[in-house]
Amino acid sequence: MNVAANEPTSEPHRLVYAHPADLRRASRTGDFAEQTAGQCPGALQANLVILPKDAADEFLAFAVRNSKPCPLVGVTDPGSPHLPMLADDLDLRTDVPRYRVWRHGELDDEPTDIADLWQGDLVGFAIGCSFSFEDALIAEGLPVRHVEAGRNVPMYVTGRPTEPAGRFQGPMVVSMRAMPPDAAIRAIVLSDRQPLAHGAPVHIGDPAALGIADVMKPDFGDPPVIEAGDVLVWWACGVTPQRALQAAKVPFAITHAPGFMLVTDLLAEGLTTFPTRASRRVPRSTT
């Protein structure tokens, strides 16, 4: 990871930016418009939700009441596209590689910047995602089968309701990773250390306990890879607020496009509370 800060480095499968500021700059200039999985190892990546003030107030309450699927990492001042607690240079209008624009719950557009859509009453939310704890699992050599297979993680709508707030409600969505029992034990311990990346699992074992009829038929993502002897491990998923957002049919909303995350300067490991300016940040290489 000690690479020249502004040069993508060659990794086994793809080019990887070492520092989030470089990836954000490349997103801003249009040089980078890919998914962010594997980018800037160690940096906290986040889901993005942008809403007009009136809906934003209700959404903030929804996130606070459902912190396992919606771990709040940052919130802007109304009208500000900046989140200095997550990165000094961060501009929500340009720094995410791809966005989704929603009108009345329907997908309207997938632009690579939203500068011309910005309004003075918009509030942006950064919500933790699972990429950083997957990094921790992979760093310990634990099998993350969908990554190994080059697939998207399988996600499922459960029978467990969220705690509603205003217009926002609906079922909890979970992601599932199958792994051998000893890896599952270690994955539980490691993910518990990253409460802003959904923390410890919400369930292990039987899908029926979550109201899931067929583990091989996820509602989102790709079918799982499950090997003999694997335990099914289920984590709360950031798709939960996205679904609640669509169901609420708010007149106008912007999110990141799935997999095209907001990459922050915060280090994923060790964050246990809403970060402050003094939080640990990804160090810039001096080489």
Next chain:
Amino acid sequence: MNVAANEPTSEPHRLVYAHPADLRRASRTGDFAEQTAGQCPGALQANLVILPKDAADEFLAFAVRNSKPCPLVGVTDPGSPHLPMLADDLDLRTDVPRYRVWRHGELDDEPTDIADLWQGDLVGFAIGCSFSFEDALIAEGLPVRHVEAGRNVPMYVTGRPTEPAGRFQGPMVVSMRAMPPDAAIRAIVLSDRQPLAHGAPVHIGDPAALGIADVMKPDFGDPPVIEAGDVLVWWACGVTPQRALQAAKVPFAITHAPGFMLVTDLLAEGLTTFPTRASRRVPRSTT
């Protein structure tokens, strides 16, 4: 737990000593000769193994090589019955409520003190046990079914070998606690924080993966209480070194009697390495 330090206090089921020094003194004088589960909440309890120097050297290597079932908490100087790192007043000859004396692998006696058996070449080992992490589970309201049912924990000889050292070898023994999936997740996180009480589980789920044919027929302890939807959670067990000790048929050895543990002044939670004199100790009440 803020009770007068030298008076047992009334708890729902039994008298409980608040401070380990008082329980040890009562063991020393013969006033206490019961099992120690539930005594001195928060204090690290330990398995005891005492061996002549030549066997002790091999046993020390065995424990180091098998730290999950044999987490070393303390070791005496040869000939010394004291373990000042665990408690200033501790005397291994009198402070355990009941002992077992072994000759050539056979149980010879179960005395309440071993003062007359002490020899100048004996080495004492304190090895972490599961009582302290069970305390942590109960303190969080997680179900510990064998405790609720007033039974002994079920223990099983597995098909997994230990790493041998000299005369000491044999299979790993595990204890099993069945609980709902969400409690199992929390139990994994909590027990991982107590590496000197066997740490995180070694397995979850299928008994067959450990070479266990019938979960309802443990090799030691009582049959388990398993409720619908429970996950089986398996921890390395301090019976592992006891079995290795018996199988080695060393001419002379002394252990604690099962359930009659060595109660130390160390706080169970937070110990991650072999303790030093500066380790956190159970505070004495000043009332």
